[in-house]
Structure formats: C-alpha cells, structure tokens
Amino acid sequence: MSQPRSIVLYWHPMSSxxxxxxxxxxLGVPHQRVKVDIKAGEQHKPEYLALNPNGKVPTLTVDGAPMFEALAIQLWLAEEYGVAKGLWPAAGTPEWLQAMSWCAWAYVTYxxxxxxxxxxxxxxxxxxxxxxxxxAREGLDGLLRLLDERLAVQPWMLGAEYSMADLLxxxxxxxxxxIGAPVARHAQVQAWLAKVQARPAMRSEG
Ligand SMILES: N[C@@H](CCC(=O)N[C@@H](CS)C(=O)NCC(=O)O)C(=O)O
Structure with a gap:
C-alpha cells in the first residue's frame, strides 16, 4: 500500500x-485547509502566486507540489482515490471515457x-x-437537453451507480x-441534481 499523501486545499467559502x-x-481524503481571503486580496500575495499563477482558488498541494483549476484537481482526486472506492472507473474503460467526456463537457462546454x-x-x-x-439561455437549454436525455435512460451519469462524475x-x-440557467425546464436533470445535492458530502465545505 502506498504512503498517505499530504494534501492541502487552499480555498474560500462559496467559490470554485x-x-x-x-x-x-x-472520497474521505484526509487533508488540511488553508483559507485564502480573496476579498482581502490574499490570492495576489507572491507566496500564493508561486502555487497558483492565476491568483485564484482553489489550489491543491500534493506532498508540497501544487496544482490548480478545479476540474483538474477533481479529476486527479477521482483517479487517485475514487477507483478503489468504486466511485470512479478504471482508466481506459468505456465508463472512464464517458466520465472524462462529461466532466469536460460540464466545466468547458457548458x-x-x-x-x-x-x-x-x-x-x-x-x-x-x-x-x-x-x-446564452437558449444555448444552455440545448446542452441541458443532452443531459436530460442521458438521465432519462439511466439514474446516474455513468449508469446504475453514483460516481464522482455526478459530483463534478x-x-x-x-x-x-x-446564474439563471433554465434547469427547471428539464425534469430528469432537476431530479438528478436534487439527489446529488442531498448527499452529505455536498454540504461539507467547512
Ligand atoms: N477556472 C478556475 C476558476 C477559479 C476562480 O475563478 N476562482 C475565483 C473564486 S470563484 C477566485 O479565486 N477569484 C479571485 C480573483 O479573481 O481575484 C478554476 O476552476 O479553478
């Protein structure tokens, strides 16, 4: 078994x-939290910019090595900790290809x-x-329709089971x-969103 890693999340409440x-x-990952007060401008301090040149939260350090962008961080966490817990498919499987596609779709396209x-x-x-x-609302509506169609034939993003793809x-x-996206027009998306948001982990910003 590999050594536990030292994980630190640099964060601000109600943010990315x-x-x-x-x-x-x-994923039940033990970690430390460091609050970066973005309202007070702490994200522009040289020591923070050395970790995240964008000067934004989040940043995650892994044994002291920094990474940034919420999508990249979550994909790394899913790969590193999710497979053993049955919350993320093994790399290269058809489910993994879908997981990567839908997570990028959400963060990039949508x-x-x-x-x-x-x-x-x-x-x-x-x-x-x-x-x-x-x-923009019409564009989002068209994208939400794609998600609604997927969730009409399966309860979760990857099929029968909840996964980190649902969380992302x-x-x-x-x-x-x-922001005003027309999510309420899409019954399957709305029902699925409520199920994901009801999970205890979704209220654990701390
Ligand atoms: N694409 C970035 C977005 C990060 C972002 O915009 N963070 C905001 C908070 S939601 C921030 O740190 N803003 C501080 C600033 O712009 O000075 C990510 O996913 O990490």
Missing part, C-alpha cells in the same frame, strides 16, 4: 473551491455558455445585454441555477 471540498469529503449568461446579466453594466442573455457535473449545473 467548493466542489473540490465536496470531492475531498465524498461552463463557457454559462459565463456568457453571467456577463450578459450580472456584473459590469456596460456588458449587460438582454439579447446576449437570451442567446452536478457542481456546475447546480451553480448554473443561481
């Missing part, structure tokens, strides 16, 4: 670090349209636009509800 905190809890909606409806007044917001994808879809 939240899904990582939930993933650590779901996430890009979500940012369009966010920019068109929140933040800088000069960038707000009802037309852009409508177009639901983290993005759940956040998108707050």
């Amino acid at each position: 670090a939240t899904p990582v905190a939930c993933a650590l809890a779901e 996430g890009a349209v979500l940012v369009r909606l966010q920019v068109a409806t929140m933040g800088d007044e000069a960038l707000r636009s009802a037309a852009h917001a409508d177009a 994808v639901a983290s993005v879809i759940g956040y998108s509800v707050f």
Whole structure:
C-alpha cells in the first residue's frame, strides 16, 4: 500500500473551491485547509502566486507540489482515490471515457455558455445585454437537453451507480441555477441534481 499523501486545499467559502471540498469529503481524503481571503486580496500575495499563477482558488498541494483549476484537481482526486472506492472507473474503460467526456463537457462546454449568461446579466453594466442573455439561455437549454436525455435512460451519469462524475457535473449545473440557467425546464436533470445535492458530502465545505 502506498504512503498517505499530504494534501492541502487552499480555498474560500462559496467559490470554485467548493466542489473540490465536496470531492475531498465524498472520497474521505484526509487533508488540511488553508483559507485564502480573496476579498482581502490574499490570492495576489507572491507566496500564493508561486502555487497558483492565476491568483485564484482553489489550489491543491500534493506532498508540497501544487496544482490548480478545479476540474483538474477533481479529476486527479477521482483517479487517485475514487477507483478503489468504486466511485470512479478504471482508466481506459468505456465508463472512464464517458466520465472524462462529461466532466469536460460540464466545466468547458457548458461552463463557457454559462459565463456568457453571467456577463450578459450580472456584473459590469456596460456588458449587460438582454439579447446576449437570451442567446446564452437558449444555448444552455440545448446542452441541458443532452443531459436530460442521458438521465432519462439511466439514474446516474455513468449508469446504475453514483460516481464522482455526478459530483463534478452536478457542481456546475447546480451553480448554473443561481446564474439563471433554465434547469427547471428539464425534469430528469432537476431530479438528478436534487439527489446529488442531498448527499452529505455536498454540504461539507467547512
Ligand atoms: N477556472 C478556475 C476558476 C477559479 C476562480 O475563478 N476562482 C475565483 C473564486 S470563484 C477566485 O479565486 N477569484 C479571485 C480573483 O479573481 O481575484 C478554476 O476552476 O479553478
């Protein structure tokens, strides 16, 4: 058995670090937490930028070695700890190919349209636009339809069992509800999201 690793999560409450905190809890990974006060600008300190040149949370260090981007961190955690727990498929299997695809779909494809909606409806007044917001909402609706079709034929992202793919994808879809994505139009997605969010690990930001 390999030596336990020393894991440290640099985080801020209710941020992009939240899904990582939930993933650590779901996988039962012992770790330390370091709060980075992004409202006070701690993310711009040279010692933090040395870990994460983006100056954002989350950052995870593994035996002192840093990694950043919530998607990359969660995929690493799933690979490292999820396979033994039956929460992540073995690399190279058909289920793993689907897991990688849907996690990237959520964070990259869906996430890009979500940012369009966010920019068109929140933040800088000069960038707000009802037309852009409508177009982004329609884009998200089309993507949510794909997810709804998948969840109409199987209860979880990878089939019969809950997996870390559900946690990753639901983290993005759940956040998108707050931005105004039309999740409520998709009954299967809504029911699945409620099941994922009811898991104890999803409330363990700490
Ligand atoms: N794509 C990045 C996004 C990280 C991100 O935007 N983090 C925000 C909090 S939600 C942050 O640290 N903002 C501080 C800043 O921009 O100064 C990831 O997934 O890690």
